[in-house]
Amino acid sequence: MKVVAFKRELQGTGASRRLRISGQTPGIIYGGTEAPVTIALDHNALYHALKKEAFHSSILDMEIDGQVQKVLLRDFQMHAYKQLVLHADFQRVDANQPIHVKVALHFENAEVSPAVKLHGATISHVANEIEVSCLPGKLPEFISVDLTNMDVGTTLHASDLKLPEGVSILTHGTDLTIATASVPAGQVSAEAAAEEKK
Incomplete structure (x- = not known):
């Protein structure tokens, strides 16, 4: 640009x-x-x-x-x-010096994940961007987050992300939580009540 x-x-x-x-x-x-x-x-x-x-x-x-x-x-x-x-x-920016930049996360395939498809769960995006280190020529416009395998009760961490070649995440000592899947509280109680009536 x-x-x-x-x-x-x-x-x-x-x-x-x-x-x-x-x-x-x-x-x-x-x-x-x-x-x-x-x-x-x-x-x-x-x-x-x-x-x-x-x-x-x-x-x-x-x-x-x-x-x-x-x-x-x-x-x-x-x-x-x-x-x-x-x-x-x-x-x-120096082409030969690594840069530290926050890059946006794009969440994909939530609708086909077991959490949403089978359990009607909600996938919460805990982070919308992540700090990366790379050479300027390798800087991605965004990083895709594939939610295909998310199930209820699971958490997706920064270490689970597929990164473009030459890009590393700056974790600052913690494996950042990216997304979580949970069933809304009202839905859980409704399902429990339905089970009791059987």
């Missing part, structure tokens, strides 16, 4: 306010061997890009004054109640 930005000379609250009034969003690029650079981005283009999942977990081509560099969106601030992006932070 490509992002066009412009170098920003003026800094400070007043300059940032004027920038936002003119339809632009202040930002910064940091990391790597170069000094941080303050930038301005087109607000509407950035606002719509932020709605796309891929924008948050893809290596972006940032063009500044005709030069393109690889960056990763690291943070952004939204206005408390307006649809307004106040600031965006980007980090330069």
